[in-house]
Amino acid sequence: MNPTDGKSISSRPALSEDERLDERKRERSEPIALPDHVAGSGRLDRLVDTARDYARAAASENTLKAYAKDWAHFARWCRMKGAEPLPPSPEMIGLYLADLASGSSLSPSKSAKRSLSVSTIDRRLSGLAWNYAQRGFTLDRKNRHIATVLAGIKRKHARPPVQKEAILAEDILAMVATLPYDLRGLRDRAILLLGYAGGLRRSEIVSLDVHKDDTPESGGWFEIMEEGALLTLDAKTGWREVEIGRGSKDQTCPVHALEQWLHFAKIDFGPVFVGISRDGKRAREKRLNDKHVARLIKRTVLDAGIRSELPDKERLAMFSGHSLRAGLASSAEVDERYVQKHLGHASAEMTRRYQRRRDRFRMNLTKAAGL
Secondary structure: OOOOOOOOHHHOOOOOHHHHHHHHHHHOOOOOOOOOOOOOOHHHHHHHHHHHHHHHOOOOHHHHHHHHHHHHHHHHHHHHOOOOOOOOOHHHHHHHHHHHHHOOOEOOOOOOEOOOOHHHHHHHHHHHHHHHHHOOOOOOOOOHHHHHHHHHHHHHHOOOOOOOOOOOHHHHHHHHHOOOOOHHHHHHHHHHHHHHHHOOOHHHHHOEEOOOOOOOOOOEEEEEOOOEEEEEEEEOOEEEEEEEEOOOOHHHOHHHHHHHHHHHHOOOOOEOOEEEOOOOOOEEEEEOOOHHHHHHHHHHHHHHOOOOOOOHHHHHHHOOOHHHHHHHHHHOOOOHHHHHHHHOOOOHHHHHHHOOOOOOOOOOHHHHOOO
């Protein structure tokens, strides 16, 4: 037991630099290794490295970063309470969840109390379960110390999900009209139009390569045809194809915008969407981060004057990368099943969540029942 047990949080000494380094090493320790009874060899060691690479590829980079932050937050919370994160203790995790929901202790990065949303707490718990599994432990989420606390949190604090505003057809046209026709403008125009017409996630946009297997981190590739572009994507629900037809005019056609960007940026291999040199005349080789898409959407929303009756801060909070997917689902006047397939949703109910302007009372069961 730590000698500082029972003391207040404020009296606990800060970690030394060496302790912080040791902790970071522990957090980065690889979970895959040879069994103790197996003699090592060069070939087996290489297989261990290969297995580790596959294990890291089991989740997206953003998911792994989120899980790493979840574990770091929980480990720090345990130290502040005089406890250890290993092995898993359902009682301590139940207390941790209660602390997150009530905001009873100070946030590690802020000087004010802050309670977390139910969805964030649920995500934190998933992150802990994943991290424990990587360390050879099993976290039983159905344990009463965890399950009952989480059920109580959901019953007391759960709220309907806050949906981002959909970017509708007239909005996307106004947004791309704010972009210049220099190299940076051509790239950003292709990002917005392709993301909108494809109903793509921002991670799917920036992970595109020109050809199959151009780069190890590729999340898909495309093929341009006479009628449009066929995208093959490694999405959350598995590999799927997205067909993006040509538009009615070049100024707003996503396929034409993609062709223009690739032509003037002289890109014929590797990542499709990359950074641009400071002088704006040359495309770099490094792939864009998905945060660029979110920043681009927010900037062009402001520049286009969308929802200009609201303060800028509110407008920025209303729109995100998901606004492109919601916009396509809300604007496309086609049968719902085509929208579902295009977005890669497993159920029609999920697609309906994205349709901000759908006719909710098209099927009136009250009248159908004779009332």
